[in-house]
Amino acid sequence: MTYEELKEYLQFNEAETQTFLPNEIFDELKIINNIQHRAFAYTYIYLTTYLWRYAKFGTIPYANLTQDKLKEILGRKGDERLNYIIKKNGVLEELKWIETTNDCPILADWKGEERYIPHLDKNKRLGEVEFTHVSDWKDNAFYEDVKPPNKFTAKRPIRGFNRYPNDPEMQGDYMNGYEDGTIEYIENTHRIPFEVFMYCMTKKEVGIKGFYMYAYLFSKDKMHGGKGYDVTLINLSSQLAIPEKTIDRYLDIVKKFNMVLGLHNQDFFAVGMKKEQRKANTYITNGYELFTDKPIQYAKIKIIAKQEYLKKMEEEKKKREVEELEKYGVIITEDQLPF
Known part of the structure; x- marks a missing residue:
């Protein structure tokens, strides 16, 4: 599908751009070792959260929201290998990210409300939503028009309602109807605009891998005030539990479509380079309006051979020695330094 076709398929409008996910999702999904499967799981949770948040089951035909259709939207049409992740009692249900149901929301009534947030010690205007589910219409004359077909199931995004379903201390509160999920409470979350999702899903070169990396x-960029996120390739690999070569490929995807700007804070890289000489790159995420339709050339760090690097180090050492001799009349070696 093209971007416009997917937009029409999901009946998206600009009031539906906000979909929030918990920041802890990246750590929790590390249990999925296959990186592409993990990217699929993240993107699947994002899509199901969007569908539920905006009660799309009331506007999109059920035939377009089957699990097979959702996999197709995510670029994995007919891929049965992914079923272990999304099936009933599958990985995401065991982790309590989703649960299977056929009682879907068909209407969402959003209201704004001023609430006191204890840990912030201040009032904050929050969105509050009241859902109307299929089951609420059982006695309605139009029930036959809204109920899903037999055997149709959807996935309810648990974290949208209960943020900590694996915390034993929260179970009693949740059973009594307490809700602290990301549909209404958005502390420590990230919000990827839905336009970014549609762009990625309709650009096969980007897809779920690019969406996951961008997300x-x-x-991280937003945690640092939108000024960019400084991180080395080694640390990024460690944070996401993804091999460096794979991380490099994923970064290439988002950089060549101008989704992410990568700034190099050192002039070159060489194998065997001293740790103290390695500087983190700065990654700045662009808004979707800056994404490109075709791949672009972007600045890549210069890579030099180890021999050339050692030669540079030797030249710099000699230069320092000359400068020290001229300034102090003596050469100060590293082993003479007090630190």
């Missing part, structure tokens, strides 16, 4: 850097 992580976006969340």
Whole structure:
């Protein structure tokens, strides 16, 4: 599908751009070792949260919201290998990210409300939503028009309602109807605009891999006030539990479509380079309006051979020695320094 076709398919409008996910999702999904499957799981949770948040089951035909259709939207049409992640009692249900149901929301009534947030010690205007589910219409004359077909199931995004379903201390509160999920409470979350999702899903070169990489850097960028996220390739690999070569490929995807700007804070890289000489890159996530339709050339760090690097180090050492001799009349070696 093209961007416009997907927009029409999901009946998206600009009031539906905000979908929030918990920041802890990246750590929790590390249990999925296959990186592409993990990217699929993240993107699947994002899509199901969007569908539920805006009660899309009331506007999109059920035939367009089957699990097979959702996989197709995510670029994995007919991929049965992914079923272990999204099936009933599958990985995401065991982790309590989703649960299977056929009682879907068909209407969402959003209201704004001023609430006191204890840990912030201040009032904050929050969105509050009241859902109307299929089951609420059982006695309605139009029930036959809104109920899903037999065997149709959807996935309810648990974290949208209960943020900590794996915390034993919260179970009693949740059973009594307490809700602290990301649909209404958005502290420590990240919000990827839905336009970004549609762009990625309709750009096969980007897809779920690019969306996952962008989402992580976006969340980190916003944590740092939108001024960029400084991180080395080694640390990024460690944070996401993804091999460096794979991280490099994923970064290439988001950089060549101008989704992410990568700034190099050193002139070159060489194998065997001293740790103290390695500087983190700065990653700045662009808004979707800056994404490109075709791949672009972007600045890549200069890579030099180890021999050339050692030669540079030797030249710099000699230069320092000359400068020290001229300034102090003596050469100060590293082993003479007090630190």
